[in-house]
Amino acid sequence: TGSTQPQRMLEAVQKNATKGDPESVFSAIDYYGRHKEWAMNVGDEKGLILDSVLTEVNPSIALELGTYCGYSTVRIARLLSPGSKLITVEFNPAFAAVARQIIAYAGVQDKVTLVEGPSGDLIPKMKERFGIKSFDFVFLDHWKDRYVPDTKLLEDCGLLRKGTVLLADNVICPGAPEYLKYVRNSPRYESRYFKSNLEYSKVEDGLEKSVFLG
Numbered sequence: 001t002g003s004t005q006p007q008r009m010l011e012a013v014q015k016n017a018t019k020g021d022p023e024s025v026f027s028a029i030d031y032y033g034r035h036k037e038w039a040m041n042v043g044d045e046k047g048l049i050l051d052s053v054l055t056e057v058n059p060s061i062a063l064e065l066g067t068y069c070g071y072s073t074v075r076i077a078r079l080l081s082p083g084s085k086l087i088t089v090e091f092n093p094a095f096a097a098v099a100r101q102i103i104a105y106a107g108v109q110d111k112v113t114l115v116e117g118p119s120g121d122l123i124p125k126m127k128e129r130f131g132i133k134s135f136d137f138v139f140l141d142h143w144k145d146r147y148v149p150d151t152k153l154l155e156d157c158g159l160l161r162k163g164t165v166l167l168a169d170n171v172i173c174p175g176a177p178e179y180l181k182y183v184r185n186s187p188r189y190e191s192r193y194f195k196s197n198l199e200y201s202k203v204e205d206g207l208e209k210s211v212f213l214g
C-alpha cells in the first residue's frame with residue numbers, strides 16, 4: 001500500500017525480514033529492488049565490495065553521505081566493532097523517517113546517528129557536535145555532483161587524516177566524472193577502482209576507493 005517507494009520498501013522489510021537481524025533486512029530490500037521495484041541502494045553485488053573494504057578498514061568512526069532508506073547504513077553498521085559509530089547524513093525528512101525505522105528494525109540503532117540536513121551545512125559542524133577528531137571511513141552515495149565539494153569540505157574541516165578511506169558509489173553509473181578526476185589526479189589520494197554492476201542490473205558501475213595521504 002505505502003504511497004512512496006521508501007514506504008513500500010519499509011513494508012517489504014517488516015513483512016519479510018526478521019527483527020534484529022541486519023542481514024535479513026538488507027536481503028529483503030535487495031529482493032524488493034531486484035524483483036519488485038528497482039531502487040537506488042548500493043545493492044548486493046557492490047555491497048560485497050563495501051563489506052570487504054569495511055572489514056579491512058574496521059573504522060571506529062564512519063560517515064555516510066546520503067542515507068536514503070538506510071540499506072547501506074544497515075550494511076555498514078552490522079560490521080562495526082563494539083563501540084564504533086556510523087554517522088549518516090540525509091536531508092529529505094521523509095527518507096530519513098523511513099531510514100530510522102529500517103535501522104531500528106535491523107537492531108543497529110545504537111551504532112548509528114542519523115543527522116537530518118544537507119551535508120554542506122552538517123560537515124562543518126561534525127567536530128563540535130559529535131566530538132570527532134577525524135573520520136576513519138567515508139561512504140559517498142548522495143547527489144553525484146556533490147562528491148567533489150563535500151570531499152574538499154571534509155579536507156578543509158580537518159575531518160580526514162592520513163589513511164582515511166573514502167569509498168564512492170556510482171562512479172560509472174550515473175557517474176561522477178569530476179570526482180574521479182579529482183581523486184585520481186590529486187597527489188593527496190591513492191585511488192583504486194572496483195569494477196562491478198549497477199544495483200539489480202547488468203549495466204557496469206563500480207566503487208572508487210581513495211585513501212587520503214594527509
Ligand SMILES: CCNc1ncnc2c1ncn2[C@@H]1O[C@H](/C=C/CNC(=O)c2cc(-c3ccc(F)cc3)cc(O)c2O)[C@@H](O)[C@H]1O
Pocket residue numbers: 040041042065066067068069089090091092095117118119120141142143144146169170173174198199
Ligand atoms: C545537497 C547535497 N547534500 C546532501 N545532503 C544530505 N543528503 C543528500 C544530499 N544530496 C542528496 N542527499 C540524499 O541522498 C540520496 C540521494 C542519492 C543520489 N543517488 C543517486 O542519484 C543514484 C542513482 C542511481 C541510478 C543509476 C542509474 C539510473 F538509470 C538511475 C539512477 C544509482 C545509485 O546507486 C544512486 O546512488 C537521497 O536520499 C537524497 O535525499
Ligand SMILES: [Mg+2]
Pocket residue numbers: 040041042141169170
Ligand atoms: Mg548509489
